Amino acid sequence: MTVKNKELDRINTECSPQELGEAIASLDLPSIPPHKRMAAISERITQVMLNTTRNPDEKSKPAFKEADKAYTAHQRDKARAKSSLII
Secondary structure, eight states: OOOOOHHHHOOOOOOOHHHHHHHHHTSOGGGSOGGGHHHHHHHHHHHHHHHHOOOHHHHTSHHHHHHHHHHHHHHHHHHHHHHHHOO
């Protein structure tokens, strides 16, 4: 049996609960379709985490790199989808 210490993988950011609350509250949820709201909230939380992590040791963690890669890929896909609509 393998035991994994998730505390070591946790990313410590400098975001206060108030800042996180304000970031999530700034989402215009009524304009987002119900089936996309969870993804929008997850994207905002990831964005806040990426922007408030300043420690290089935290940025070198695999969890941070995965989140950054997924967020960047998502942003690229959104831009590609938007650019394909404009002809």
